[in-house]
Amino acid sequence: MSLFTASLVPGLLLILVGLPLMLDLPAFKAAVKAFPRSAPVGYVVFGAASVWFLYNILHLSNADFGEYRNLLFVGFAVVAVLAYKCVPDFLGVRGAAALVLIGAGPFLQAAYMEYGHPARLFMVSFVYLAIALAIWLGAQPWRLRDFFGWLFARPLRSRSLGGLLFAYGLVLCAAAFNQR
Secondary structure: OHHHHHHHHHHHOOOOOOHHHHOHHHHHHHHHHHHOOHHHHHHHHHHHHHHHHHHHHHHHOHOOOHHOOOOHHHHHHHHHHHHHHOOOOOOOHHEEEEEEEHHHHHHHHHHHOOOOOOOOHHHHHHHHHHHHHHHHHHOOOOOHHHHHHHHHOOHHHHHHHHHHHHHHHHHHHHHHHHHH
């Protein structure tokens, strides 16, 4: 992935999330509120994270326990299947956290050793913040439900967060085009 793409993609995602929050769209707010406890969404998001993680396990090099990849694959596949049965609550939040953690690698790799582009730090800072948030929410997924309860208690809060996300998305898009 190029540094341009690695900066543009999170910027566009932030704009796509920030704009409906800023405009206070009721359908978007309802979907966001329902996300943490939604079983169908949880199955899709956690399933995608599981498949991506198992794909990475199958492509381990020998330096990364690659000689045990089949054993690791079976073990983690069993854990993923058991997660649907044993911890079905907040499966979507856990899956989203896993997707962020797995997906952060290509973004950080795109900015690695790119010292000639100081605007890359806007993207890298966002990715590291997303990693920290994903670790925290992966361990305590109910906190996202609580945050959404607080966020949508007053319209000004969600609009302010939406404006902040939208503005930072614009900054990331501008940084992407600045690095070309």
